[in-house]
Every structure is written in structure tokens, then in C-alpha cells.
Amino acid sequence: MIKLTQVKKTYTDHVQIGPIELEIPKAGLTALIGPNGAGKSTTLMMIGRLLQLDEGQIQVAGLDVSSTKSKDLAKIMTILRQENHFVTRLTVRQLVGFGRFPYSQGRMTLEDENITSKYIDFLDLTPLENRYLDELSGGQRQRAYVAMVLCQETDYVLLDEPLNNLDIARSVQMMGYLRHVADELGRTIITVLHDINFAAKYADHICAMKHGQIAAFGTVQEIMVANTLSDIFETNLEIIDGPYGPIAVY
Template identity: 80%
Template sequence: MIKITNARKQYSDNVKIGPLDIEIPKAGFTSLIGPNGAGKSTTLLMIGRLLNMDEGQIEIANMDITSTKSKDLAKIITILRQENHFVTRLTVRQLAGFGRFPYSNGRLTDEDEEIISKYIDFLDLTDLEDRYLDELSGGQRQRAYVAMVLCQETEYVLLDEPLNNLDIARSVQMMEYLRHVADDLGRTVLTVMHDINFAAKYSDRICAMKDGQIAAFGTVKEIMEPRLLTSIFETDIKIIQGPYGPISIY
């Protein structure tokens, strides 16, 4: 479980996040949604300890992230940011290997190599594993980054806008992979999502944010309500029942 208690981050007198209080259950797929500037990415980065809180406490699997050693935390939680600045002359396999650093300290063992191969296969990257990142399409590169994250083999996987710069087809493909991560690998997946319909189709739970606060948290059915979404996004949103679940229409 991820437990956030009275977490706050203040950037200025007019821009602040929190106080945040929420418990995100273990396992399954949870999406953070909300308008731009709602605090979604800031919240994710605080959970991943890539951004310090000004106040409050965050616990992951009963471990306080502020006092837990980095090497121990890296075996529980991993995070993929929007901006990735790896050297493009890395191959897919070399990039994935970075996920084993908490265990290998850069000296890959046979066991590490087996784990790397496992996730390269899982994400259908086997034919691309020796290709350089700058030789890949945006969707292929994004899958390579996710492979790196999965190679860390943490129980909690955090992803900041994993569909960034992907077209519709590649977005569907990525969400299918991430759904399998939750279902087949038993991981707890937490993502920041811009597209409400993708969040509704693939999530077990949705946390809706607005103005640096948690506006609502619940199942997809509970959150995909016209009045609630209209109040959060401040635009008229209607919900229809599609063949795979609720769909929002602006």
C-alpha cells in the first residue's frame, strides 16, 4: 500500500500541492487524472522521492520514504519520468540493464541477464534489443524505457504520462502492456494520465486531482460520473457506455 499523510509541496504563495491524504491499495492499476497544473506529476514525483515534500509523510509497503535508504527503496519502487535523457547510443538491452543496477552495481550476473531477457521478451523487444535508441520509433523507445523500469523488479511501478508522444495505436499497445504488468506480474502500477478514456478502460482505480488537492478517489465506475468530471475539468463532460466500459465525451 502507498499511504500519503498530510503531504504538502509549496512552490509559491499561489502554487501549492496538498495537503494530500490518501491510501492507494497494493496491486492493480491506479491512474492519476486531472487538468494541467492539478498536481499529478508532483504527487507522483514525491511518492518516488524524486521531489522532496515540505511537510507530511509517505509510506510504501510500510517503509517511510524519507528515512529509508536509497538502495533499499530502489528494490521496492521504481519510477519513469516524462523526460528521459539517456545517451542515444545505448542499445535497448543496455538501457534495460540499468534497471538491474540496485542489485548488480553495474556488474551484470547471469541471473541479471536472464531477468533482462525476460522483460525484453515481455515487451516484444527481442528483435530490437541490439538496436540503438536513436534508431527506434517513439513507441519502441518508450517500451524500452518501460523494460528498464520492469527490470528493477519492484513491487511498485510509477509512470509519469507513459503515453506521452505516442499515437493512438501505440497508446493502446502501451496500455495493454501495462495492464499485463499489473495482472500477469502482480505489480502495483500508478500512472499519471491525461486521457480520461484510457484511464477508464485500463484502471482499477482513479484518483482525480484539482488545484493541488485530491478531488475524488474510487473505482472507475465511481469516478466516471458526468457531474464529478465536469466539476474537476470545468467543462461539460457526458458519459456514454461503450462496448468496453464508460467513455467520456467533451
């Protein structure tokens, strides 16, 4: 479980995230949704310790994120940011192999190589594994980054807008991959999504944010309510029954 207790991040007198009280259950896929500037990515970055919180406490699997050693935290949680700055003359295989660093410390064993191959294949990157990152499309690079964080094989996986640079077909494919990881491997995935309907179709729980606060948290059926979403996004939304569950219509 991930637990946030009175978590706060203050930027200015007028820009503040929190205080946040939130418990994300273990296993399954939780989507963070909300309008731009709601605090979704900031909250994810604080959970992943890429951004220091000003007040409160965050626990992941019972470990205090602020005080746990990095090498220990890296074995239970991994995070993918929106912006990645890896050297472009890395191959796909080299990039994905970085996911094994908490275990290999840069000295890849046969087991590490096999795990790397597993996730390269899982994300359909085998034909591209020897190509350099700067030779790939934005969508191909995004898949390689996701393969890297999955290769770390942590119980908790944090993804900040993993559908960036992906067209609709690849977005559907990516969410299918993540759903498989949650279901078959028992991972806990927390991801920031902009598309409400992707969240509704693939997530187990939805956490909706607005103005730096948790506006609503619950199952898909509990959150996919016209009045709730219309208030959060400040526009009129209608919820209809689709073939795979509720759909928000703008």
C-alpha cells in the same frame, strides 16, 4: 499500500500542492488524472522521492520514503519520469539492463541477463535490442524506458505519462502490457494519464486531482460520473456506456 499523510509541496504563495491525504491499495492499476497543472506529476515525483516534500509523510509498503536508504527503496519501487536523459549511444539492451542495477551493482549475472531478455521480449523490443536509442522512434524509446523500469522487478511501479510519443495503437498495446503486469505479476502500478477513457478502461482505481488537491478517488464506476468529471475538468462531459465500460464524451 502507498499512504500519503498531510503531504504538501509549496512553490510560491499562490502555487501549492496539498495537503494531500491518500491511500492507494496494493496491487492493481491506479490512474492519476486531472487538468494540466493539477499536481499529478508532482505528486508522483514526491512518492518516488525524485522531489522532496515540504510537509507530511509518504509511506510505501510501510517504509518512509524520506528516510529509507535508496538501495532499499530501489528494491520495492521504481519510477519513470516524463523526461529521460540517458546517453543516446546506449543500446536498447544496455538501457533495459540498467533496471537490474539495484541487484547487480553493474555486474550482470546470468539471472540478470535472463530477466533483461524477459522484459525486452515482453515489450516486443527483441528486434531492436542491439540498436542505439538515437536510432529509435520516440515511441520505441518510450517502450524501452518502460521495459527498463519493469526489469527492476519492484512491487511498486510509478509511471509519469507512459503513453508519451505513442500513437493510439501503441498506447492500447502499452496499457495492455501494464494491465498484464498488474494482473499476472501482482504489481502495483500508479500512472499519470491524460486520456480519461484510457484510465476508465484499464485502471482499477482513479485518483482525480484539481488545483493541487485530491478532487476524487475511487473505482472507475465511482469516478466516471458526468457531474464529477465536468467539475474537475471545468467543461461539460457526458458519460455513456461503452462496450468495455463507461466512456467520457466531450
